[in-house]
Amino acid sequence: MSEAGLTMGGHVPGFTEESPFAIPSKKLVMWLFIISDAVTFGALLFAYGYVKNASPDWPEPFRFSPSIINVMLMTFILVTSSLTMLVATRAAKEAERVRAIQWIFITVAGGILFALLHIREWMGLIREGVRLFQNPWGSPMFGATFFAITGLHLAHVIGGVIALTVIALGYKRGRYNSDDVEIWSLYWHFVDLVWMFVVPMVYLLNVRR
Amino acid sequence: MATTSTATTSSLKTDLIVYSCILALSGLQVVLAYRHVQGMLLMLQMLGVALVQAGFGIMYFMHLRDERRNLLVALIPATVFVLLMMNMIWSDSFRLLHMQAPMK
Numbered sequence: 001m002s003e004a005g006l007t008m009g010g011h012v013p014g015f016t017e018e019s020p021f022a023i024p025s026k027k028l029v030m031w032l033f034i035i036s037d038a039v040t041f042g043a044l045l046f047a048y049g050y051v052k053n054a055s056p057d058w059p060e061p062f063r064f065s066p067s068i069i070n071v072m073l074m075t076f077i078l079v080t081s082s083l084t085m086l087v088a089t090r091a092a093k094e095a096e097r098v099r100a101i102q103w104i105f106i107t108v109a110g111g112i113l114f115a116l117l118h119i120r121e122w123m124g125l126i127r128e129g130v131r132l133f134q135n136p137w138g139s140p141m142f143g144a145t146f147f148a149i150t151g152l153h154l155a156h157v158i159g160g161v162i163a164l165t166v167i168a169l170g171y172k173r174g175r176y177n178s179d180d181v182e183i184w185s186l187y188w189h190f191v192d193l194v195w196m197f198v199v200p201m202v203y204l205l206n207v208r209r
Numbered sequence: 210m211a212t213t214s215t216a217t218t219s220s221l222k223t224d225l226i227v228y229s230c231i232l233a234l235s236g237l238q239v240v241l242a243y244r245h246v247q248g249m250l251l252m253l254q255m256l257g258v259a260l261v262q263a264g265f266g267i268m269y270f271m272h273l274r275d276e277r278r279n280l281l282v283a284l285i286p287a288t289v290f291v292l293l294m295m296n297m298i299w300s301d302s303f304r305l306l307h308m309q310a311p312m313k
Contacts, residue, residue, distance in 0.1 A: 021280040031280070035288050046295045049252075054305035068239065075235045082270055083228045087221070189270040196262040199235070200255035204242035 030183045034190045037156075041194050044152065045201050048145045052205075059137030060206045066124065071203050074117045075195065078157075081110030082192040085164075089185045092178035097171065100181060104168040107188065111161040118154050122147075146202060153198055156191045164188065227269040234262045 021028055052058045062068055088103030129136040130143045167184050170176035238258050241251065268274040273281055 020277075021283070022277050023280065028280075031284060035284055038288055039291050042292045042295060046298060050298050050302045053299070053302040056306065056309065064243075068242075072235070072239060076232065079228060079231050079235070082266070083224060086224050086270060090221070186271050189266055192270070193263050193266045196231075196235070196259045196266070197256075200238050200242075200259055201252075204238055204255060205252060207242050209243070 024179055024183075026179065027183050027186070030186050034186065037190065038194070041149075041152070041197070044149050045197060048149055048201065051139070051141045051145055055139035055141065057138035058206070059135060059139065059142050060208050061125070061128070061130070061135070061137055061142075062203050062207050064207070067121065068203065068207060070117055070121050071199055074114050074121075075199060077110050077114045077117070078192050078195050081107045081114070082189050084110065085185045085188045089178075089182050092171065092181040095178070100178075101168050101172050104164055104171075104181065108161050108164050108168070111157050111164070111188075115154060115157050115161070118150065118157070122150070149198060149202055153191070153194055156194070160184075160188050160191050223269065227265050231262050231265055234258050 019025075019028075023031075062071075084103050085107045088100050088107060091100035091103055125146075130146070132143045132147060133140045135142050163184055167176055167180055171178075171181055238255055241254050241258070244251075246254070273284075
């Protein structure tokens with residue numbers, strides 16, 4: 001087919017196809033990214049399980065107070081930020097620009113608070129002597145696996161905070177539209193979902209009784 | 210290329226119910242962690258609860274239930290397959306555990 005024929009798709013029956021998923025390409029790309037990232041986190045959690053299972057002296061360092069209470073608070077903040085992002089997306093779809101931006105920034109505030117609590121949790125463990133390949137309790141691999149998994153998740157949260165800020169400012173200026181808000185809300189919900197697996201595998205299976 | 214986004218069928222009420230369920234399930238995980246069940250059974254219980262939470266999140270928060278079914282079919286089974294294939298590492302993990310010298 002000639003180039004002219006390609007540009008005049010309407011004249012070639014069956015040439016222009018509808019998207020099989022009926023979603024914007026940006027949204028499909030975000031879904032594909034989420035799936036690949038889910039597999040990345042899955043691989044890390046499996047590796048964590050592998051090392052933990054193979055180590056008879058795996059440490060159980062997390063006390064109810066402060067660690068588990070801190071983690072419960074972090075979970076509450078992250079799940080609540082998902083809800084606020086839903087409200088922001090709905091406002092954007094209803095063309096309520098100001099309300100959408102306000103809710104996106106509330107979500108960003110939740111993300112920042114989560115990151116600060118996460119860093120506090122890290123600092124507490126570091127003060128107790130946990131390093132990448134050393135800790136006072138048992139298997140030296142604990143620190144490496146703990147910091148790798150929670151660090152990757154924290155990097156996603158910080159990335160999400162930056163991305164949502166950029167989207168909110170761009171949406172305010174008219175550079176981005178409600179579809180962009182919806183697409184980045186998918187990313188934020190995904191970060192929330194990953195935390196649902198990190199908490200039980202990394203924290204709750206290692207509580208000090 | 211389609212340019213319209215998903216027409217979501219959920220309301221704020223539905224979102225609040227799902228949000229409450231996810232938080233309640235997180236609380237259930239903490240309760241499970243402090244019961245006298247340990248090891249593989251506890252891990253399976255935790256994973257089961259986390260999968261339900263993830264299902265709620267994907268279907269309601271990420272609105273996958275509102276998308277065309279072929280998007281769901283294209284994304285989910287392939288991901289589940291890859292994650293299931295990773296389970297082949299466990300036998301080697303147990304081998305390592307039993308190969309170790311006795312603890313002093």
